[in-house]
Structures are given as C-alpha cells and as structure tokens.
Amino acid sequence: MFIGRFKTGKSTIINTILGDELLPADVDECTAGVTFIQYGPELGAFTRSRDGRRQIPFTEYLTNVQAKNVSTSPTQPRVSNFWVRAPHELLRALTFVDTPGYDGVLPGSAARALAAIRIAARNADVCVFVLDHPISDKDLSVLREVADTCRELIMVLNRSDEFDYESVNQIRDFSLSVVHKQLGLRPS
Numbered sequence: 492m493f494i495g496r497f498k499t500g501k502s503t504i505i506n507t508i509l510g511d512e513l514l515p516a517d518v519d520e521c522t523a524g525v526t527f528i529q530y531g532p533e534l535g536a537f538t539r540s541r542d543g544r545r546q547i548p549f550t551e552y553l554t555n556v557q558a559k560n561v562s563t564s565p566t567q568p569r570v571s572n573f574w575v576r577a578p579h580e581l582l583r584a585l586t587f588v589d590t591p592g593y594d595g596v597l598p599g600s601a602a603r604a605l606a607a608i609r610i611a612a613r614n615a616d617v618c619v620f621v622l623d624h625p626i627s628d629k630d631l632s633v634l635r636e637v638a639d640t641c642r643e644l645i646m647v648l649n650r651s652d653e654f655d656y657e658s659v660n661q662i663r664d665f666s667l668s669v670v671h672k673q674l675g676l677r678p679s
C-alpha cells in the first residue's frame with residue numbers, strides 16, 4: 492500500500508515497478524480513488540456496484556479515478572474503490588494499493604483520502620510511505636495512525652532528482668530522526 496501527500500509520485504512508482512502505465516499520474520491532484528492492482532490473465536478494470544464487482548472499460552477506470560472527474564462536493568461521503576487486473580508475474584504474489592494524497596485541496600478530498608487510507612492500512616502487509624520533502628507534522632500524524640496497523644513500514648524519499656546529493660541525505664536523516672524520536676520507530 493502506497494501513501495503520501497499528493498504529487499509525491501506514488502502512482503508513478505507503482506507504474507515504474509510494474510513497467511506499465513496502469514495508473515494515471517499527473518502534475519496536479521490526480522488520484523481520487525483507491526486502486527487495488529491484482530493479477531489477472533488480461534488487463535481489466537472493475538468497480539464496486541450494488542451486486543458486487545462490475546467490470547468497466549479500462550479507459551473508464553482511467554477517467555473515473557482522476558480527481559478532476561469526480562464530484563468535489565465536501566459532502567461526498569467516501570472515495571471510490573477500483574480493482575485493476577494485469578498479467579504481471581509480480582502480481583501473482585503481491586497486490587499493490589494506490590491511494591489518493593491525504594493533503595488534497597479539492598473540497599473534502601483530504602478527509603475522504605484519510606478515511607480510505609485508514610481502512611486500507613488495516614489490511615496492508617507493507618505500507619510504503621512516500622515523501623518528497625522533509626517530514627512534516629501532517630505526515631507524522633498520518634504515519635502515527637498507519638504505523639499502528641501496518642505490519643511493515645517502508646519510507647521512500649522520492650523525486651530525489653530535484654535535490655542535490657547533500658540535500659537528499661539531509662532530508663533523509665532529518666525525517667528518520669523525527670520518526671525515531673516522535674514515533675519510536677527505528678530503521679532496520
């Protein structure tokens with residue numbers, strides 16, 4: 492399961508690991524739904540309907556999972572869940588979960604994302620926490636919640652090409668020491 496602020500590159504990392512553009516990635520607030528990426532003999536996308544999972548065209552998934560295409564009403568209760576199946580060997584052993592950023596600025600999106608992250612974290616074996624900046628108070632508060640439920644936590648400092656080498660080391664060391672001091676977690 493991948494979590495982090497929006498635009499830290501969560502969807503891009505999953506696409507890169509799987510070597511395919513399965514998830515939309517963009518320069519603005521992009522991911523608005525939770526996507527479970529699982530093994531399937533051919534590419535397919537599914538959503539939840541009253542009768543269970545319903546297959547939808549992959550292009551419909553790519554449209555409907557994007558923030559710019561979902562209701563921005565603050566009263567919209569929750570994010571939508573999607574399932575993508577793809578014929579990648581890695582997916583026979585692992586399910587990847589892509590989540591929306593928890594700091595979205597569209598009305599209600601941050602609260603909806605947090606609620607979805609809390610639910611997904613309960614079932615996740617590994618939580619990949621993606622940062623592209625020194626860890627902040629907001630990041631810590633989310634991390635504190637998921638660290639309690641996730642069995643293993645991996646912190647990734649992404650977009651490191653945007654910093655010089657020394658800054659990358661400083662951001663990494665600072666973030667790890669804050670997590671150690673405030674959450675009592677040590678890197679292994």
Ligand SMILES: Nc1nc2c(ncn2[C@@H]2O[C@H](COP(=O)(O)OP(=O)(O)O)[C@@H](O)[C@H]2O)c(=O)[nH]1
Pocket residue numbers: 495496497498499500501502503504515516517518521522592649650651652653
């Ligand atoms: N420079 C740079 N850009 C990146 C990197 N990873 C992702 N991006 C770009 O950052 C933007 C947001 O990526 P996205 O995967 O949608 O972020 P998400 O909101 O965390 O899922 C996209 O335009 C990506 O092309 C990276 O490592 N370096």
Ligand SMILES: [Mg+2]
Pocket residue numbers: 501502503515516521522589590591
């Ligand atoms: Mg995304």
